[in-house]
Amino acid sequence: MTGGSFNRVGVVGLGTMGAGIAEVLARGGLAVVGIEVNREALERGRGNLESSTGRAVKRGKLSEDAQREILGRITLSTDFADLGDCDLVIEAVPERLDLKRTVFAELDRVCRDDAVLATNTSSLSVTNIAATTGRPTKIVGVHFFNPAPVMKLVEVIGTVLTEPEAVARVAALVEGLGKTPVTIGDRAGFVANRLLFGYLNQAATMLETGHATRDDIDAAMKAGAGLPMGPFTLMDLIGLDTCLEVLDAIYAESRDRRHAASPLLRELVTAGLLGRKTGRGFYTYDKSENAEEETAQAAAPTVGVVGVGPLADAVAALCDRAGARVGDSAAKLAGCDLIIEAAEDPEAARALLSAAVRAAAPGTVIAVTSVDGSAIRQAMATGRPSDVVGLHLPDPAGALAEMSATVATAPDVADRAEDLLARLGLTVVRCRDRAGFIVDALRLPYLNDAAAMLGAGYADADSIDAAMRLGCGYPTGPIADLDRIGPERAVTVLRALHAETRDPALAPAPLLVEHATAGKPLR
Secondary structure (H helix, E strand, C coil): CCCCCCCEEEEECCCHHHHHHHHHHHHCCCEEEEECCCHHHHHHHHHHHHHHHHHHHHCCCCCHHHHHHHHHCEEEECCHHHHCCCCEEEECCCCCHHHHHHHHHHHHHHCCCCCEEEECCCCCCHHHHHCCCCCHHHEEEEEECCCCCCCCEEEEEECCCCCHHHHHHHHHHHHHCCCEEEEEECCCCCCHHHHHHHHHHHHHHHHHCCCCCHHHHHHHHHHCCCCCCCHHHHHHHHCHHHHHHHHHHHHHHHCCHHHCCCHHHHHHHHCCCCEHHHCECCCECCCCCCCCCCCCCCCCCEEEEECCCHHHHHHHHHHHHHCCEEECCHHHHCCCCEEEECCCCHHHHHHHHHHHHHHCCCCCEEEEECCCCCCHHHHHHHCCHHHEEEEECCCCCCCEEEEEECCCCCHHHHHHHHHHHHCCCCEEEEEECCCCCCHHHHHHHHHHHHHHHHHCCCCCHHHHHHHHHHHHCCCCCHHHHHHHHCHHHHHHHHHHHHHHHCCHHHCCCHHHHHHHHHCCCCC
């Protein structure tokens, strides 16, 4: 070693993740020793390395000469003793504590006393691994994300036993490899997985309880929250068994109901339906589910908009873009197909609705908006609840409309409401009449978890945002999202969710309440 640098690095376990880490290290010019348990596993590891770098060559991102240089820096072996000259060794074996402890016991035996040993665990306690070694001060967590050559985030984890110098050196190495290190403490799930899997698990529960369909939930989170894929598509990609392992590990530490694995998820795993890798999980992958339906473009409806303020203005602009005729006086409301209440104040909304209902012709669909998502109270106040549906536009300038039918909504009214909203050019998803509809019911608890993490001092705002942007591919981080939405609105929705479920995990985080009260963003 020279100064604080690592020149020779070992990687134990050459599955998809381990091979990816070895490739990243070799791309960075380091000498790498790759270790597998036997010759057969070693050849699979060699194949992983050749396939990954080969794909980069085919895409024009790597020359054949560069590929040969990268592979030439990696020495493959089944003998742990070949790690004896390594400055750093990274363990990347499957997520089983007993297996990892066995590996670290062997590393303790063969590695130099000054070598740093790292685990790539995504959910297990680094402290539990470190405590069974003879060198707990030199044990670090280094969590790469799959695929390691592509993903920029690496979580670097120090325990209460780890020397700060060891953490700093590993973080410096990660940065030197062109990655973004986020240095944090040892907490199950770390930052990215702890936030991500609470959200994924809640989506599974939402499906299991019949709140909305799989397709509507996935569509809502893509179109309404701007995520690269919906939660069920993502879980199938990750692997449902992996999702269950991570949730069980986090729940074992936190006892937080948001991480108590959904019975539906556990049932699918027990049945061997693990997602893409088995051909079936939440979706089935042996036949195309992407057939597009051609539908005739129907004429835009006549829409009445009642209310004043930004939401009413946005709804009116939406109707204008769709070519819909818009009415706002009693005479004009009488000829509307659809009336949308878009008042900002609940008291004003009730008064406007009362007047609108008196003016509306029989059979007119009435859509009510509410920040807490509950339409039934407003529906009953109209005197004609069978004509009322709930409506939420997560982004009034966007293309998604969330529509809820109450227990009093007539089935044909719900169908007509969906058709009328679609004729305004909106992507319509349906759900039950519950606080938050789909998007906010999933997004706000996730954002609340991030605010709680920030308030606890576990990670700073930049680290939390970087973890979700770079580790999960989110367009924005949760703290930035909270500041965009506004702490006041976030607290209002969370209080509605908490009042409805009495789940302590949905109570607004104290830091979020504090900023909402002060009218200040979190940054």
